[in-house]
Amino acid sequence: MKQMCISLDAMGGDHGPKVVIPAALHMLKKYPQLRIILVGDEKVLHRYLKKLRVQESPQLQIHHASQVVTMDESPSSALRGKKDSSMRVAINLVKGGVADACVSAGNTGALMMTARFVLKTLPGIERPAIISLMPSTQGRVRMVDLGANVDSCAEHLVQFALMGSILTRVVEHIDKPTIGLLNNGTEEIKGNDQVKRTAQLLAEHPEINYYGYVEGDDIYKGTVNVVVCDGFVGNVAIKACEGIAKMFKQYFKESFSAGVTGKVAGAVVYPILRRLQKRLDPAQYNGASFLGLQGTVVKSHGGASVVGFQYAIEQAIIEIEENVPQLIRHELAEWLEEGEEELE
């Protein structure tokens, strides 16, 4: 691994420094070439470090920020009113070249708006998108967009597909990742106008290995490498899945704690349930990337555990290693140039 520096929004998310600092310490041990800047209230952060008997060092620095963006704050009020928030300052460090990437578990909307304002989008990219790894029964599936945009037009969806394809190629070492377009059916007549137009553009695109339409259940079947959709649909779908997963968990818990039979059975199956839980643990899918910005920003789930936040930092490390924003910029420029040449 090359030398790199990551800024962490240490106050963001449901748990703030309580989760961010232990995750940072773990990653510093794992990667000696890594430097981390903890951004947030220096008093609070110093207190946490002291409690954990850790001192500031060239590897682990604190950068003061006096404000915190709350989870329910509107993105525009965060952008206008919180210029010294831990989130904003962590992104500023990327903009200034001090950090190579930033990770935050804070308010998604505020993080996206601030990152877009500070870092700007890549030339040719109109809208950044959120991409994340999803669990599936086979292979590794990514889904884009998970909620950065609502009302995306066909051209935006094609850009999401292209960016998702590039990320997946370099991260998964797949030559031509397959791209599926999320639809309410796989027959040609299915879909709204936006999806039908997008399908046409994707099929014609020389850089995209377009598979065709996929349905909601294809996400978890691993039918394609990348599932593309508008952020409204993507967000609703993954939250619905989170909801049903929680319902299963609750039913499960109830079943294995009700009555003597349930409790005995629970004790017997405990190791199996542990293994099952590990396999389905959402922590390992934590860390959604903002694609299309002039810099790397990774969003952790607000309620992520220490292990979950480590996965988000890991995602940032991979993207720095692979130079994802520069790669997207480069391939986009090539493709746009080709388009211009064709027009001439």
Place this chain on the structure above:
Amino acid sequence: MKQMCISLDAMGGDHGPKVVIPAALHMLKKYPQLRIILVGDEKVLHRYLKKLRVQESPQLQIHHASQVVTMDESPSSALRGKKDSSMRVAINLVKGGVADACVSAGNTGALMMTARFVLKTLPGIERPAIISLMPSTQGRVRMVDLGANVDSCAEHLVQFALMGSILTRVVEHIDKPTIGLLNNGTEEIKGNDQVKRTAQLLAEHPEINYYGYVEGDDIYKGTVNVVVCDGFVGNVAIKACEGIAKMFKQYFKESFSAGVTGKVAGAVVYPILRRLQKRLDPAQYNGASFLGLQGTVVKSHGGASVVGFQYAIEQAIIEIEENVPQLIRHELAEWLEEGEEELE
């Protein structure tokens, strides 16, 4: 229960008469006031009845139809080219007043298009919608639209909400069912233009008990009685949930059949797993209603079991009992009149 007659598309779905006929026989035993007309190839149906040692009777009749709509057929080709399909004839029987409702496990798109063409929509309803009961950790939740429409405008979504509210009121005996609008967040700034406009109309609507925005996970939390969304979003969301449920099931099976420990544990927890499976069995949520038509049409899942198909017939019985189409027509007319009076 009053005397009633239901026509069944006996050839529809993945299993056709193999599922439809046993389900019909079960329901006839349960409800002596019920009459059922099996629609389909009379030779095939007679053979099935013979095998089950059942004879035609005033309670159970066969109505011949020479064609079958396949599951992957385009709705328009089914409508134009299969005028003597079991699906079409079953709907014709409702139109002609011979049957009070029709149940089919066939091709959803074809069923919707044919039902709409034959039965017509209620005055004032521009688009019919699909509504279904969903599993939830508390209470009974219905979701509308599950895929009849893509690109619904705000006015359509309000009609879906109103129809869903009426159905839920009479079926669940809830005075003023709460209506939630599916969105990618609950904050006011969230959502696309369609959702924002719909929220405004729902809030102003005198007949709708509008709760506000709900997110994907609220479906399974039972936050509201009825979740309203565009059919594209609804379809993707429930299919994604089906996908994750299948993934859980597969992981589960693997865990309890791997190695000696797994198998022993599997044997111990077997009764608990059975109970759990029963609780989560999709059969009990089978039977989606087409709302907004001048007649009652219930869609069974294509792959439904005999028990699942029974639930779909049960749904039709409830809607006949409660006179749902007439109720919607009546309340809609009242509301439209009030609107006109206000304008005067």
